Amino acid sequence: MIWDKINLFLALTSGTLLMSGAWLVPSWLLWIMLGISVWISIFHYLKTRKQPYLHMVAVALYVSGLVGVWIYTFWDERDFIVQPLIVMRVVYVLFLFVMLGLVAVWWRAVTAFQHKRGNVDKEQLVRTDEPLSEKWRNIQRRFRGEKTDNQDIYLILGDEVEER
Incomplete structure (x- = not known):
C-alpha cells in the first residue's frame, strides 16, 4: 500500500x-505523526490481516x-x-536500536x-486420548453389552478437520 511508504518516508x-x-522537529508534530502511524497500522492489520511491520x-x-527531543530540551x-x-x-540511536529490536522480537514471535500452530490445515490427524465423557460412554456401552466401535479421531488442537 502507498500509506506504508509515505509513513516510513515521513518517519x-x-x-x-x-x-x-538542521531542524529540531517539535514534539507535538512527532506526537501527531505517531498517532497517525498507530491508527494506520491498526487499520492496515484489520484490512489485510497481515502484520504492519513497516508501520512498526x-x-x-x-x-x-x-x-x-525530550532529552535535547532536558539537556x-x-x-x-x-x-x-x-x-x-x-x-536517539540507542533508543532506535532498542525499538527495532522489539520489532524484530515481535516478527520472530x-x-x-x-x-x-498457525498452519492448522497442514496438521496431520493425530490419534490422542479420548475426552473423559467419551470414555464414560464407552464404559457404559461395555456394561450394556453394546459393541464399542469408536472410530473418532481427536485432534490435539481440538478443531474438526475435513477429510480430503
Whole structure:
C-alpha cells in the first residue's frame, strides 16, 4: 500500500532532520505523526490481516525521535557540559536500536507461531486420548453389552478437520 511508504518516508525524514541537527522537529508534530502511524497500522492489520511491520518501524522512529527531543530540551535547559545535540544523537540511536529490536522480537514471535500452530490445515490427524465423557460412554456401552466401535479421531488442537 502507498500509506506504508509515505509513513516510513515521513518517519525517515524526521529522523534525518533530528540526526543532522538542521531542524529540531517539535514534539507535538512527532506526537501527531505517531498517532497517525498507530491508527494506520491498526487499520492496515484489520484490512489485510497481515502484520504492519513497516508501520512498526515508523513508530520506532517516531518514539525514538520523541525521546531524542525530550532529552535535547532536558539537556539544554540545564546547561550541562556536553552539547545537547550530541547527547540527543546518542540517545536517539540507542533508543532506535532498542525499538527495532522489539520489532524484530515481535516478527520472530509471529513467524514462530505461524510455523507451529498457525498452519492448522497442514496438521496431520493425530490419534490422542479420548475426552473423559467419551470414555464414560464407552464404559457404559461395555456394561450394556453394546459393541464399542469408536472410530473418532481427536485432534490435539481440538478443531474438526475435513477429510480430503
